[in-house]
Amino acid sequence: MRKRKPQYIVIGGGLAGLAATMKLCEDKAKVTIVSYQPVKRSHSVCAQGGINAAIDTKGEGDSPETHFYDTVKGGDFLAHQPLVRDMCHQAPAIIHLMDRLGVAFNRTPEGHLEFRRFGGTLYSRTAFAGATTGQQLLYALDEQVRRYEHDGQVKKLEWHEYLSAVLDSKGICRGAVLHDLRTGEIFTARGDAVVLATGGPAQVYGKTTGSTVCNGVATTTSYLQGAKYANGEFIQVHPTAIPGRDKLRLMSESARGEGGRIWVPRKPKDDRAPLTIPEEERYYFLEENHPRFGNLVPRDVASREIHDVVYNKELGIGGQPMVYLDLTHQSEGFLEHRLGGILDIYTKFTGDDPKKVPMKIFPAVHYSMGGIWTDYEDDGHGLIDHQSPRNQMTSIQGLYAAGECDYQFHGANRLGANSLLSCIYTGLMMGPGMINYSKHLGSHFEDVPSTVFDQARDQWKERFEIIKKMNGKENPYSLHQDLGNILLASVLIVRENSKLEKALIQISDLETRFRDVKCLDTTHWSNPAPSMIQQLHCQIQLAKIITKGALIRNEFRGAHYKPEYDLNQPADFDPHEYVEYIEKKQYGEIQEEEFSPGHAAYMKRYEECNEQWLKTTIAEHKNHQPEISFEEVNTSLVQPRPRKYD
Amino acid sequence: MPDPKNIRLKIKRQDRPDTKPYWQEFNLPHKPLANVISCLMDIQMNPVTRQGQAVTPVVWECNCLEEVCGSCTMNINGKVRQACTALVDALPQPIVLEPMSKFPIVRDLQVDRNRMFENLKKVKAWIHIDGTYDIGEGPVIPEKQRAKAYLLSECMTCGCCLEACPQFTKDNDFMGASTFSQVRLFNMHPTGAMEQEERLEAVMGEGGIADCGNAQVCVEVCPKKIPLTESIAEIGRETTLQLLKNLFLK
Structure with missing residues (x-):
């Protein structure tokens, strides 16, 4: 008998989807990739600054263990530790692989990989290809997948939309319902497993640093089909973005990694040209408040500081909610070489040259630490068993997820240059386990009655017929903008329960208005209107997951900041005291006087907070609403402790 | 003299690969930092021509909106370029949008590359x-x-x-x-x-x-x-x- 070749469907052609495809093809599998657009245009191209790996080429003493610690600390200890540790240990091999694939990583004078600084660490750990690292990494994987396509192992369904998983009578995923965005045809594809590599949900917030395809719909559809969604409320707001009408373009953290300094004039509403303001009249607030990490504090910290300076201290440039990001002290040649691409973007969209004048920037929604819940299996030694079919599987058997759309690696806040890593890592890591899953699957999709697929398809055909008949008064695009504005007003950097409660009511009102939507285009060829309405429906559900999670989580952790629940860390507190505190506690009662005044009380508050909230938020779709529960986080390797970035 | 409070767009449209192209004009309120993409988005929110006729929103291709994905290529005032970096204030009006001419038309400004x-x-x-x-x-x-x-x-x-x-x-x-x-x-x-x-x-x-x-x-x-x-x-x-x-x- 001929050996059965495993077959998979990968949704999304960014770094995670392409990495998974490449790995599966190497194991002789056949893969169908589904994407809204040519995969080479995926959102991964937008990543600028770099990708982390502790290769320690500069004798700084960096190591994968330090990378692991920085990452879980950066994420305020909300990430499962064996996974993060495994990722950090794999990182050097991933960089070397990408280098072998031809990525034009910047080089040292000897011709080896060059590394630069990034936020949340004190080491030069970030490999980079100019200022378009994501684009370069994506192209390398795109090329490998094109090679497999050329050899007949990969079939690309570009200009197609994923509508849902096809589940058999036991709830096992056997394929996907797809929508041809040109012909409008709705059909099913069959596979041993389906991988969601569909990126983040930025579009739920409207104007963000995300691309237009980052709509969060595929994971929400899976949630509506019964999959668990995790840590939805943890949304990263990037401190430095450029204002825009259609999008808020990112100004990479690498600008600060290469020496960029953030400041505002000390005098409120100072309207002098920035370079005429003398040094002593400038407030370098990140450097003053965080002498050790300076401008390279993690993103949640930087965004909160900017928010405080602009709104509480009212020191924004000319009274506007903006601050300076200043590179003018660096030589033009250096900037061109290390940051060229991103500085060009700033010039193209604002007309100003950042080599000559400080950039004006402000925070924007950037990344979702949360996403669809996925599983893993550790090897009992603090790393991952790479052969396990459980790795990256959602709570629906046979439905996998990788990349930004999963939730496991960044906890409550992601460090810069770790997202490219987690995308490629998950895509590669899940491969062997998926092959094992196929091998040990009792029955395959060939054994599933075709009525299962027909029913799934017909449900969606009906749904789209209904959408096309929607002829109300509401413009769906305006409604989408309104949804974004609700979240931007209430579920952003600073969160308050009264506002979150109000936001939930507003979202529910918007859901009512959604019923009165008008399908603006009912033709049958290359018509994006019905899909957009279906996507909006999902985004409303996702907005509820994010907002409800934020409302229920009464604490301050990473990007989720509720001032009311700030534990007020004493200024002279040292996080190592907490490790000592926990040790002492194991041998008896803590004496207050063993610590500086107020410290023991603070640590007790911290400990109690962790007992209640150091948990993964789980949202499940019950009675048309997200039902929230909590799961334990694996903190078996490093003792969680208060964060501090001085 | 163009009205500074308005943006005038002239767009070449085509419903299907096998049908004839036609032109439509749109008037949009001027907004700071507007680019061609934000104009097309504004049309989605109010798909009505300059003559007051309700039409289907214009179909185009875009994704990253920061000139790294390559999606939004089109002819703008007769010059091929990315629509995302086409800032309205730097363009003479009416702004004329046409699909690329060397690739098969899919619909409106969308082509098959x-x-x-x-x-x-x-x-x-x-x-x-x-x-x-x-x-x-x-x-x-x-x-x-x-x-x-x-x-x-x-x-x-x-x-x-x-x-x-x-x-x-x-x-x-x-x-x-x-x-x-x-x-x-x-x-x-x-x-x-x-x-x-x-x-x-x-x-x-x-x-x-x-x-x-x-x-x-x-x-x-x-x-x-x-x-x-x-x-x-x-x-x-x-x-x-x-x-x-x-x-x-x-």
Whole structure:
């Protein structure tokens, strides 16, 4: 008998989807990739600054263990530790692989990989290809997948939309319902497993640093089909973005990694040209408040500081909610070489040259630490068993997820240059386990009655017929903008329960208005209107997951900041005291006087907070609403402790 | 004199590949920082022409909106470029939007650029590695050579160079500057060079480098300022050498 070749469907052609495809093809599998657009245009191209790996080429003493610690600390200890540790240990091999694939990583004078600084660490750990690292990494994987396509192992369904998983009578995923965005045809594809590599949900917030395809719909559809969604409320707001009408373009953290300094004039509403303001009249607030990490504090910290300076201290440039990001002290040649691409973007969209004048920037929604819940299996030694079919599987058997759309690696806040890593890592890591899953699957999709697929398809055909008949008064695009504005007003950097409660009511009102939507285009060829309405429906559900999670989580952790629940860390507190505190506690009662005044009380508050909230938020779709529960986080390797970035 | 409070757009539309194109005009309120994409988004929110006729929203292609994905190429005031970097305040009005003319129309401003991706297959635009397993570091590469390669690897397959090229037409097989430049990129790489001959053979046949008319407009319209004419010259040299090798050594 001929050996059965495993077959998979990968949704999304960014770094995670392409990495998974490449790995599966190497194991002789056949893969169908589904994407809204040519995969080479995926959102991964937008990543600028770099990708982390502790290769320690500069004798700084960096190591994968330090990378692991920085990452879980950066994420305020909300990430499962064996996974993060495994990722950090794999990182050097991933960089070397990408280098072998031809990525034009910047080089040292000897011709080896060059590394630069990034936020949340004190080491030069970030490999980079100019200022378009994501684009370069994506192209390398795109090329490998094109090679497999050329050899007949990969079939690309570009200009197609994923509508849902096809589940058999036991709830096992056997394929996907797809929508041809040109012909409008709705059909099913069959596979041993389906991988969601569909990126983040930025579009739920409207104007963000995300691309237009980052709509969060595929994971929400899976949630509506019964999959668990995790840590939805943890949304990263990037401190430095450029204002825009259609999008808020990112100004990479690498600008600060290469020496960029953030400041505002000390005098409120100072309207002098920035370079005429003398040094002593400038407030370098990140450097003053965080002498050790300076401008390279993690993103949640930087965004909160900017928010405080602009709104509480009212020191924004000319009274506007903006601050300076200043590179003018660096030589033009250096900037061109290390940051060229991103500085060009700033010039193209604002007309100003950042080599000559400080950039004006402000925070924007950037990344979702949360996403669809996925599983893993550790090897009992603090790393991952790479052969396990459980790795990256959602709570629906046979439905996998990788990349930004999963939730496991960044906890409550992601460090810069770790997202490219987690995308490629998950895509590669899940491969062997998926092959094992196929091998040990009792029955395959060939054994599933075709009525299962027909029913799934017909449900969606009906749904789209209904959408096309929607002829109300509401413009769906305006409604989408309104949804974004609700979240931007209430579920952003600073969160308050009264506002979150109000936001939930507003979202529910918007859901009512959604019923009165008008399908603006009912033709049958290359018509994006019905899909957009279906996507909006999902985004409303996702907005509820994010907002409800934020409302229920009464604490301050990473990007989720509720001032009311700030534990007020004493200024002279040292996080190592907490490790000592926990040790002492194991041998008896803590004496207050063993610590500086107020410290023991603070640590007790911290400990109690962790007992209640150091948990993964789980949202499940019950009675048309997200039902929230909590799961334990694996903190078996490093003792969680208060964060501090001085 | 254009009204500073208004943006006037004239858009060439087409419902299907086999139907006739037609023009529609739109008036939009002026907004600071507006670009062509934000105008098209504004039309989605109020799809009504200047004459007050309710129409379907305009269909176009876009994604990253920061000129790295290559999606939103179109002809704007007769010049091929990315729509995301087309700032309204820098454009004379009415702003005229037309789809690219060298690729099959899908709908409105959306075209099918699949031919570009097929060409990348023809020239094996990839590095053939032994496998993804960890076998250590990649090749040592001088920074100068890396910087040269980086310029070429920024090509986002947007198609501007082909739209402007007089040699590239809907009904011929000419590969065009972007493909030749990718051949150069992969031939430059220490591992990629191992398949140099196959790539050169692929551009020596019909639609290959010999068909380039040397009009040099490709390099003028490239949004990434890729030295395309240098690439064409370099591939021209490499293919000539290959031809001689084929004559004397095969």
